[in-house]
Amino acid sequence: MANKAAKQLARANTATLNRTHLTTLVLHTLFILYRLLYRSGSWSKYLLLSLPSLVIELYLERLGRPKYASGGSDGVLISAGEDMEAKGVTEYMWDIVYVTWGVLGLVGVAGEWAWWVWAIVPMYAVYLAVGMYRGMGGMMSGMSPPDTATAPEAPQSNRQKKAEKRGGQKVRYN
Incomplete structure (x- = not known):
């Protein structure tokens, strides 16, 4: 079976995206109905604070949805999409x-x-940015350019000494 891993990733991405869209649709519909029927509130806050999630969901759709040659899931797989369980930004x-x-x-x-x-999200982003900045600062402080005239020789392992x-054969390092 050719491209087995790509086909598995395509199936997993399709299932994840479909489940996400369905959950989002149900939650937003219930929220809107609840707001209309029982409790009034700020629609501008709802739109402002839901918009990032909806934009991200559209981006994840473009990033992870598999692409097929004939347009359907029965055609030839062109691209499985990115892994929706990837670490980092995703x-x-x-x-x-x-x-x-x-x-x-x-x-x-x-x-x-x-x-x-919802303020947890930007606070967490700032926390991560500060941690990354501090980590980069520590790495950058030890990265001064070496002086080639007085550069010490690299230490030799016991195997090289023997x-x-x-x-x-003598090993030379440049």
Whole structure:
């Protein structure tokens, strides 16, 4: 079976994206219906704080949806899409989607003050940026250009020392 891994990734991405879209549709529909029928609130906050999640979801759709030659899932697989479970930025995008879902439920149950919970996302981003900046600062401080005239020779391993004692091949490092 050719491209087995790509086909598995395509199936997993399709299932993940379909489940995500369905969950988003259900949660937003329930939130809007609840707001219309039982509790009034700020629609501008809803739009402003839900928009990042919806934009990210569209981006993940473009990034991860498999592409087939004949347009359907029965055709020849052209691209399996990116891995939706990848670490790094993709993982943080999923976190934003999940936090938005949680905040929608919390606002529906607890009221308008719960929109402040969404502030966790930018605070977490700042925390990660500061940690990365500090890590980069530590790496950059030890990266001064070496002086080629007084550069010390690289330390030799025991194996290299024994080979030189025997008169074997001497290893040169530039």
